[in-house]
Amino acid sequence: MEVELLVNGKKEKIKIQSNVTLLHLLREELMLTGTKEGCGIGQCGACTVLLDGRAVNACLVLAADVQGKEVWTIEGLAQHGELHPLQKAFIELNAIQCGFCTPGMVMVTVALLKENPHPTLDEVKEAIKGNFCRCTGYKKILEAIQQGADEIGRKV
Amino acid sequence: MRLPKFEWVAPSSLKDASEILKDKGECAKLLAGGTDLLIAMKQRILKPDYLIDLKNISGLSGIYKLPDGGAKIGSLTKLIEVATSGEMKQYYPSLAKAASSVGSYQIRNLGTIGGNLCLDTKCDYYNQSSYWKGPSDKCRKGGGDRCYAFPYSKRGCYALLSGDTVAALITYNAKIRITNSEGERIIPLEEFYTGQGINHINLKPGEILSEILLPPSNGVRAFFLKYAPRNTIDFATVSIGVSLKKNPIEARIVVGGVASAPLRLKEAEELLLQRVDDDIADEVGKLGVATAKIISSVRGGVNYKREMIRLLIRDAVRCVQGF
Numbered sequence: 510m511e512v513e514l515l516v517n518g519k520k521e522k523i524k525i526q527s528n529v530t531l532l533h534l535l536r537e538e539l540m541l542t543g544t545k546e547g548c549g550i551g552q553c554g555a556c557t558v559l560l561d562g563r564a565v566n567a568c569l570v571l572a573a574d575v576q577g578k579e580v581w582t583i584e585g586l587a588q589h590g591e592l593h594p595l596q597k598a599f600i601e602l603n604a605i606q607c608g609f610c611t612p613g614m615v616m617v618t619v620a621l622l623k624e625n626p627h628p629t630l631d632e633v634k635e636a637i638k639g640n641f642c643r644c645t646g647y648k649k650i651l652e653a654i655q656q657g658a659d660e661i662g663r664k665v
Numbered sequence: 666m667r668l669p670k671f672e673w674v675a676p677s678s679l680k681d682a683s684e685i686l687k688d689k690g691e692c693a694k695l696l697a698g699g700t701d702l703l704i705a706m707k708q709r710i711l712k713p714d715y716l717i718d719l720k721n722i723s724g725l726s727g728i729y730k731l732p733d734g735g736a737k738i739g740s741l742t743k744l745i746e747v748a749t750s751g752e753m754k755q756y757y758p759s760l761a762k763a764a765s766s767v768g769s770y771q772i773r774n775l776g777t778i779g780g781n782l783c784l785d786t787k788c789d790y791y792n793q794s795s796y797w798k799g800p801s802d803k804c805r806k807g808g809g810d811r812c813y814a815f816p817y818s819k820r821g822c823y824a825l826l827s828g829d830t831v832a833a834l835i836t837y838n839a840k841i842r843i844t845n846s847e848g849e850r851i852i853p854l855e856e857f858y859t860g861q862g863i864n865h866i867n868l869k870p871g872e873i874l875s876e877i878l879l880p881p882s883n884g885v886r887a888f889f890l891k892y893a894p895r896n897t898i899d900f901a902t903v904s905i906g907v908s909l910k911k912n913p914i915e916a917r918i919v920v921g922g923v924a925s926a927p928l929r930l931k932e933a934e935e936l937l938l939q940r941v942d943d944d945i946a947d948e949v950g951k952l953g954v955a956t957a958k959i960i961s962s963v964r965g966g967v968n969y970k971r972e973m974i975r976l977l978i979r980d981a982v983r984c985v986q987g988f
Contacts, residue, residue, distance in 0.1 A: 527673035549666030607964020
């Protein structure tokens, strides 16, 4: 079958088999390998992307189901060669060790900041509950998210 | 992880979906949010030949206020909508709380309330991937004749009902609309569950859960508590729903996650009704746990679950009584 969707603002038309997930469509058909496959069963959040503005586990979405929908991945965050404030904050504060969870962490936070531009620490913790980091221990990540959120808040 | 091969069909009406489902029988599965079914398929626990995707059917999603003051929720309504809708938070707060306790933020954005009610029962053995189990080891739920979770059992399956919204919905006395190609029937949610680990829901071939109907909630005080080893992406060790209603007076105490069906603790309900104004939360908890039939699992042995049920009932009863 063929699906048509918007990926990071660009229209894509791809021939797929019915058993392909959105994650594999992104990574293997579109070569957008920024989105990671951690567990493949919805527990780690490494594959988080925005589907019609909502953070979802790309590993649990059938590619057939994204017909006509809009997907944003980590590759789509940088604008005009400049990193997103959240990405900058993650780098500045060293909120990355192996980096595998980072795309998911950033994407779920982008979704959170859209709904709630000034989250409290507890609200941030609640939002990243579905994302595992097995190296840094979350403290740096929480700090980076708050710095990024402050930065975005200043711009608006 | 890859999905096995299957044929994807996306009918545009409930009638078509029901006919395809009836026609294909055991070879077909209904796909709503996919957060349970796709995982089981990736782990090769289930290998349906057909997936009947319900997302293209219009009118299956949404929360509506009914003229009598109640509400109806389409079965394909996302859990996040149930958890965050102003309507639900105001009139059915314990349901909103139960919905927000499911999985993670990402999973609630995909998973549906109908899917949560139909969620397959969970077992420490059955829900391991087939790579872990090996090719020939089939338990009763997997089509074999042994039970690896309870090796000395002669028959039956002891998989646990794990949907978090079930207990909360039953405390509000919710009914469900079940549709097939010829018509529909409405039953109380309580009667939806058979009590068996295999075929745990009461759906005949071709039937689809299409709507959840909630009676008006005026005069109802309800409370929901979920206890799990991890406080995110985990099934409940115990989930408890307690409600107290005036005019006519009624009490409901429902326990989820400890058996293959939700348990209603009627004796404890009676006690709560008789002495509704006394400080009897402790006694209700003790009586409740004495009458509950509990199955042990990796999340807790029978004694541990008993103790947790007692404490959670006590706390929930205090909350609905207003202590």
